[in-house]
Each structure stands twice: as C-alpha cells, then as structure tokens.
Amino acid sequence: MAELVQYLITGIAVGMVYALIALGFALIWKSSSVANLALGQLVLLSSWFTYGMLVQARFPLWLSFPLVILFAMFLGWTIERVALRPLIAQPILSLITVTLGIAYFIEGLVSFIWPWSVDALPRLFPTEPIHIGTAVVSQEYIWVVGISLVVFGLLSLFFRYHKMGIAMRATADDQLAVQACGIPVTTIFSRSWMFACIVAAIGGILISSIGGITYGLVETGLKAFSVVILGGLDSFLGCIIAGPIIGLCESLGGGFLTPFLWAGVKDIIPFVIIIIVMVIKPYGLFGEVRIERI
C-alpha cells in the first residue's frame, strides 16, 4: 500500500514533466507541422545552462531563473531562424532530419562545454519527506506537480486570452486564412519555438533538480514522445492527460514488473507504449485522424 502511494506520486510527477516537454512538441507541430526530434537535447542543454548559472556563475535563484528563460527564448529563436526558416515548405523528411542535425549539434555543444557529463543541480525544493498514511514521499515530487500545473494554467490562459496566443491557435487551424488576415506566420513559428524551448527548459530544471543532470535527460525528452503519441500529435489536452498516464505506467510498471523481468524495465515502458499505440490507434487518444486525398 505504502509502495503504491509512492509509485503513484512519483509517477504523476514525472508524467507531468513529460507532459510539459510534450507540450513543447505539440506547440511546434500544430503551428508549423515540424516534428521536433531534438526535444531531449533541448532539455539537456537548458539543464546544463541552469547548472552553469546556479553553480558555475553562482547567481542567486531569482536572477538565474529569468536568465534561463531568456536563454531558452534565444535558443528557440536561433533554431527557428537559422535552420527551420530556410526549409519552410520542404518535404517532411527534410524537416525531421534537420531537427536530428540540431540534436546532434547540441549534444556536441554540451560535451564541448561541460565534458564531465554528470553533475547535480542544487536542490531547489525542500527535501523533507512527507507522510501520507504509511507512505513516505519526498516533498519534491509534490512541488514538481504543482509547478507543472501552474505552467499549464498560465499557458492555457495565454492561449485563451492573449492576442498572440489566439494568433498561434489560428495559425494551427489554418495557415492560409491567417496569412490573409495579415498575421505574420513566420513570427508565429518563431514564437512557438521559443515557447517550446521554455517549457522544455522548465521541464528540464524540474526533473534534473531531482535526478541530477545526466545524459539520461535526452532519454527523458525521447520518452516525452510517447506522451505525444498517446495523446495525439495535435492535442494540448492529450498531452496533459497522457503525460500522467505514461508516468504512472512507467513507475507502476517499474515497481511491480521488475521482479518478474530484468531490472531497468522502467526505462523501456514508454517506448513499448509507443509501439503498441502505433499498432492499435496510431493517431492517439485525442489526435485528429487525417483523411488523405490524392
């Protein structure tokens, strides 16, 4: 029982982080139909940048957090401007591969600047455990869930009421109509990349303040794809619902299946889910089924 509560809470917390990262993917996919496979590397780079601000430059938290957000915005803007803008209206193969190239580049950049490849972020949240019944749960996970919910709330408010948010939703709906209304579509693309990088950075900070910064963050980013796939590529709601599902599957499966299977079964569950969803319901729970015409 105590174990179960523990698994539930860690699962939901990790799932929320996956959902955050996946949201970044869905943003870009919806506005510009670019499949960003460099998610994991974006998470990795922004975590290391946070490390650089907090530990290496010894900036206080109130200063380094805005700097990380600024950095993420800059990163998103640069990627869109340099690599994606020249490829507008190219076949999807090129669009996917260009993000792979970016992924490769970022990985090199990270091992260029931080060659020791494993380190810990200072703990951002209080670590005393809290007791729920007989279960002992680290307080950090509750904080992670809370912060993710706040970010989701802010983003959905932004998309609902802010002019830019409405413009971004409109772009996702119909690019031609938006252009006809005089909304600069390329600006929207660039904004959506900035947003994606910001949520990736927040997700990265949340997860690496618990688990430390390792190469495994790339895998975390890739696991977020299972959220995208399960929820449906073009659905924000799908991300928020599928995230905790994936997190729960991962932590419950890891907790209860490990005795029967090999150790480390946890790491593979999201990928198995991808394959299963692909075979059964390729467009996910909430994704729009595309009807193609010749």
Place this chain on the structure above:
Amino acid sequence: MSLPCGTRDYTYDTDMAILRTKTQWGLFIGLLVFLFTLPLYLGNYWLGVANLIGITLIAATGLNILTGYCGQLSIGHAGFIAVGAYTSAILTNRLGLPFLAGLVCAGLTAGVIGLIFGIPSVRVKGFYLAITTIAAQFIIIWVINHWSALTGGFVGIKVPYASIGGFAFISEGSQFYLIMTITVLCTLLAKNLARTRVGRAFIAIRDNDLAAEVMGISLFYYKLLAFFIGCFLAGIAGSLLAHWVGFMNAEHFRLTESILYVGMIIIGGLGTTLGPILGVIFIRLLQQILTVQVGPFLESTFTALPSGFATGIAPMLFGLVIVLFLIFEPRGFAHRWTLFKAAYRLWPFSY
C-alpha cells in the same frame, strides 16, 4: 541517364545495361582493380578505416533502399545493425557455427526484426514512423543490455575472427578483401534493385503512397519488403562489424550512430546508388580526421582549449554538416556530381 552523343542502342539488352560505353567499362574495371589492390598502397591504419567505410556502406545502402527509395524514414538503423552483429556473435561464439551461416542468419534475423517494427509503417508515415523506429532502437538496445545470459549484457561478447573453409580472416588486409567483396556485391544489388519492378514500386510509394496504392501497388507488401531488405543489409553489415572488431557491446550502436546514418545518405544524396558511397566516405573520413588526428593535435598544441574540445567538436560539426546540406544542397553530393558530369560533357558549349 544522360549519355555522350553518338551512343546508339540496337537491342533492349544494350539499352538496359548499366555500363554502356567502352569508357564506362574501362573506368569500372579500373575502379575494381584499384579497390582490390588497395591493401598494397595503404598501411594497416588506413586499411582499418577502409574496412569501416565498407561496413558502413553496406548498412547505408540498406537505409538508402528503405529511406531514399521507399521513403520510409528509419532512425533506428543502428539498432538493426546491432541485431545482426549480436546474432552473428552469438551463433559463432556460443554455438560454434561457421562464419557464413552466422552472416546469413544475421541478415535474416535483422530483416525479420525490421519487419516486426516496420508493421506500423503500413498505417502511418513520416514523423510517426520516425518515432516508431527510435522506439525500436531503444527496445533492441535495452534487450541486448539486459538479456545477459545470451548477449553478455553490459560486459559485451567476444566474437571470433571470420573464417571460410579453414581460412581465417585475421589481418586487416584479408578482412579488407572479405568486406570489400560483400560491399561491392551489395552495391550492385542495390543498383539493380532500383531498376526492377520492386524498385519502381518503391519510388512510386515514396512519391505518393496513396496514388501508388490506387494504381495497384500493394503498400503492405512493398513497404514491408523495403523494411526487410533495408534491415537485411543492416544485419549483414552488423555481422561483418562484429567479426571485424572482435568484441561487441551496445556502445557501438547508440542513437547518435543512427542519426549519423540518416545524415550520411542525405549528404550523399537520397535515392541514388552513388549517394551512400560519397556520404559514407565523407562522414567516416571526417570522423577519423577529427577525432583521431586533428582533435588531439589541436588539444595538445593549444592548451587553452576547453577539455571537451576533442569529444565535442565532432558531433557539433556533424550536426552542422547535416543542417547545412539540408538547407543548401538537399539532393546531396550525388546531384552535384551529375551536374559536374553534365557540365564536363557539354563544355565549352553548354546549351
């Protein structure tokens, strides 16, 4: 194919031939002679590089059939190579089967695993397929790392040298002949495959799979066939890699390696026979020069460089090269080569 003026064909056979003029025959034979006398000019180190290029070329040819001709993007190619490598390693090391049996079984096993992960391709394409193949890569590597009773797990597995009929391929030179023979055969296979009914079906599926299906091309059959052929070649390459290195663990087959394979065929030129050859040679040479020669040299000369310079500079450059090629020359080196040939033929009167 554009030909020099004055070349006429009087039978269908000559019209269909790959090599049609005396010059082409001469160049082809010259190339083969050069290739198979290469051990005479190269030292052991560069022969090793040539072997690596040959092995990579087989795998890249497979990926080119799958991605370049049939349009099914696979980012798990290193995983399929790993399947081949481990099949061959297990069969020859644990069961003591001869090398040739291991080679064929490696290809078949990788092909079948490729078929399994290729099944979603019948319903989905593009990004969905890319994600499926990434998942395939992770699942394969995870199984290899954890099924330690069979694969040796994280520790790895020793692989005996390749041997055919009592002759063991131990020196780099002898392995070079083995690898190059198979590479040449695979390249010819790919070249000919593209000209058959199957190859034309692949191209039709790549260009528009719905239109292809309406025309009566069975998507199920041809997409899975592409996966089988692509992964079969990956398995062959894996088997050769295992017997060449002599020791296998999953570190050889990281996701970045898969990305590099996609990069190679894009840099070379998708959907051409020449493309993978140029791309593989370019990337592997760049890799050797950067990580083995220039990187350490710069690091020891300029001590002010950050300590991650040698390990970080290569992936950064590869990523940059992939991005730049996609932006400025998406059709790769092969297209440039065609342009050059045309310009050379017509010079000085380009019309």
